[in-house]
Amino acid sequence: MKIPPAAAIHLLHRCVHASLASHSTQLAGYPYATPIPCVPDARHRPTLCLSALAEHSKNLQADPRCSVALLDPEAASSQSGSRLTLLGDMEPFQPTPLELARHLRYQPEAEDWLRLDFAFYRLRPQRLRYIEGFGRMGWLEAEQWLDGPTLEPEREAELLDRAAALPAGVRLLGADCHGIDYESAAARRRLAFPAALESDELAARWPELIAALA
Structure with missing residues (x-):
């Protein structure tokens, strides 16, 4: 099925929370999944504000390869609702003043976290899997997502x-x-x-x- 990038973009923007799966440093070879707040940037890349003490932060510092999964917040079930998985590399970054202001509009509580040990990360996607419903699914390449x-x-x-x-x-x-x-x-x-x-x-x-x- 040919997937329109806009459908997946709209889903990302509707989601407040996501699930982040990183490579565990405590148990090599096993994925470590955790719920996280998620904010889209201007190019529709998930950005995260993470504590340096968190297990997922330590995992990402050791291996930036990860995936971020999202489910339509209005879905009646995980099988019938739209869902999206982004696979890529998580990179730390220092936001510009405008990028910071955008993030804090979506996630105001992060302003308090930044007084602690929290820092910003951004997913650089490689491929994306979008499922609109039963039998309606497909892959998107990174350039389809980023080059609009x-x-x-x-x-x-x-x-x-x-x-x-x-x-x-x-x-x-x-x-x-x-x-x-x-x-x-x-x-x-x-x-x-x-x-x-x-x-x-x-x-x-x-x-x-x-x-x-x-």
Whole structure:
């Protein structure tokens, strides 16, 4: 089955939590899986804020190869719901001020963690497996995921600054060429565009898109 990258991208953006599987340093050859908070960056790569004391951090420092699995948060079951597994290499990185601001919009509690021993990691995907439902599944290559239209952090910041009249109870998290992430009623939501918008078209349509949030 040919998988549209946008479907997998929308799933990543809807998920607050993921499962990270790293290579155990305590029991060689065995995977070590743990639930983690997950924030997508501007190119739809999972970014994580991890403690240096955590077992998964030690595992990643020894071997960066890992996988991140996500399940549609509204799925009735793990077999019927959309799910995504990204395989790749986890790399530590120092976020720019705009990247940090984006991460903290999605995960405000990380601001307290950064006063401790927490640091940022980002997955560099190699391949992705997307399952939409029974019999509907396929692989995506990294270039299909990463080479689409990208809203640069500076442009995203400009658009968020323009969103003055938000619907009641809505807090913006981030924007990209495939959709807008926001919080409403204490839940993460996503306005998914029917087709990807280039940054200029997104800027031109920004007021009507903001008005559609609820």
